[in-house]
Amino acid sequence: xxxxxxxxxxxxxxxxxxxxxxxxxxxxxxxxxxxxxxxxxxxxxxxxxxxxxxxxxxxxxxxxxxxxxxxxxxxxxxxxxxxxxxxxxxxxxxxxxxxxxxxxxxxxxxxxxxxxxxxxxxxxxxxxxxxxxxxxxxxxxxxxxxxxxxxxxxxxxx
Amino acid sequence: xxxxxxxxxxxxxxxxxxxxxxxxxxxxxxxxxxxxxxxxxxxxxxxxxxxxxxxxxxxxxxxxxxxxxxxxxxxxxxxxxxxxxxxxxxxxxxxxxxxxxxxxxxxxxxxxxxxxxxxxxxxxxxxxxxxxxxxxxxxxxxxxxxxxxxxxxxxxxxxxxxxxxxxxxxxxxxxxxxxxxxxxxxxxxxxxxxxxxxxxxxxxxxxxxxxxxxxxxxxxxxxxxxxxxxxxxxxxxxxxxxxxxxxxxxxxxxxxxxxxxxxxxxxxxxxxxxxxxxxxxxxx
Numbered sequence: 001x002x003x004x005x006x007x008x009x010x011x012x013x014x015x016x017x018x019x020x021x022x023x024x025x026x027x028x029x030x031x032x033x034x035x036x037x038x039x040x041x042x043x044x045x046x047x048x049x050x051x052x053x054x055x056x057x058x059x060x061x062x063x064x065x066x067x068x069x070x071x072x073x074x075x076x077x078x079x080x081x082x083x084x085x086x087x088x089x090x091x092x093x094x095x096x097x098x099x100x101x102x103x104x105x106x107x108x109x110x111x112x113x114x115x116x117x118x119x120x121x122x123x124x125x126x127x128x129x130x131x132x133x134x135x136x137x138x139x140x141x142x143x144x145x146x147x148x149x150x151x152x153x154x155x156x157x158x
Numbered sequence: 159x160x161x162x163x164x165x166x167x168x169x170x171x172x173x174x175x176x177x178x179x180x181x182x183x184x185x186x187x188x189x190x191x192x193x194x195x196x197x198x199x200x201x202x203x204x205x206x207x208x209x210x211x212x213x214x215x216x217x218x219x220x221x222x223x224x225x226x227x228x229x230x231x232x233x234x235x236x237x238x239x240x241x242x243x244x245x246x247x248x249x250x251x252x253x254x255x256x257x258x259x260x261x262x263x264x265x266x267x268x269x270x271x272x273x274x275x276x277x278x279x280x281x282x283x284x285x286x287x288x289x290x291x292x293x294x295x296x297x298x299x300x301x302x303x304x305x306x307x308x309x310x311x312x313x314x315x316x317x318x319x320x321x322x323x324x325x326x327x328x329x330x331x332x333x334x335x336x337x338x339x340x341x342x343x344x345x346x347x348x349x350x351x352x353x354x355x356x357x358x359x360x361x362x363x364x365x366x367x368x369x370x371x372x373x374x375x376x377x378x379x380x381x382x383x384x385x386x387x388x389x390x391x392x393x394x395x396x397x398x399x400x401x402x403x404x405x406x407x408x409x410x411x412x413x414x415x416x417x418x419x420x421x422x423x424x425x426x427x428x429x430x431x432x433x434x435x436x437x438x439x440x441x442x
Contacts, residue, residue, distance in 0.1 A: 007380075015359070039348070053180050060348075060350065062348075062351065064345065070344070071344060071345065072344065072345040073342060073343070073344065073345075074342070074343045074344070074345065074347060074351045075342065075351065076351050076352050077273070077339075077349075077351045077352060078352075079350065079359075079360050080360060081359055081360075102348045102349075103348060107192045142354045143352060143355065143356060145339045146353045146377065146378070146381055147342070147352070147353055149377060150315070150341065151284065151285070151374070151375040151377050152284060152285035152286075152313075152314060152315035152341065152374075152375065152378075153315055154321065
């Protein structure tokens, strides 16, 4: 069944775009398409061109890295409402990790070059989006540092 | 001044005298964690409140504070989930069915489960921290109709190190919204990977209705309560379990002194707004 909502209507519910002017939402939505991905499908592989990014609507995307000693390791997952993929923002525009649909996933896929072009043309939009993306990258960085602490690994002896 | 005593329903022998208990059941939870069920050798087990702890004594080795992880409403054995991280906890974990352990307690404050009635009870656990919260969840499930939402958000190191996997499945069917995440996983795991605060968004928490109970490593708890307050949950509605070295469990030794409080008496469960200034003092 066709999704009754347009992409700009869907974006209203995405925290990263909350409160944006409707005209900006429409502009951003022009770079996006809806996509449904079956569980287990790789959306991209490490080293491939990072042409796009994802807003998860339903389901979950896993970021993975291959280690010869441990095989495929899941280093993070992202669910509904979250943005996945930053590599489209900066040269050399290559994916750093693998991305797999951990379950059947409904996402809006954005063309990175399209959105970069619109941000270059309207730097107020570009600044606004960069602030929002940077806040999310900061949260992701802090969460990753907490993961690295391995807080569940070695409690004090007793 | 009254002499501090454990729960007033405890055996009359006094708070410093271990009572002999026998291991009646033992199960392995993870590579280094076991759950022991204990029955008093002489009968007359004390009741407990969710969040309280006992001092478990492995004779000849040492005594350790271990939270009670069973159902406070059940009349069965005393349940303790213990992670072997040192000599005393390893000795407790090595006890086999039929062996005896000394038990003192129960001691300490408890999770204010009733304060979440008519509201959303949000339980946030990290690692072995699910064990002290399990009685709170079981108590709430025993009177499910009094709560709006019951939410359990649980973070662990790996899928293999998650506690009570069967309970997690069952609670999901009993009306608990269960979110589980791990720090790292292989490709056989299709659940969430990331820190426990990452589950907040998907849980759709309603800050005004939330009463949160948090237990885990202190760094994890700090991230959790910062995440809760950042979305508008009041500090008076956030309860955390403080872990400090304990020896006597009745405030005499001072090992667990935490500013003007004692983790064994005012804690282990404390309200965030009452202790937050202390949490920011590194020397404590």
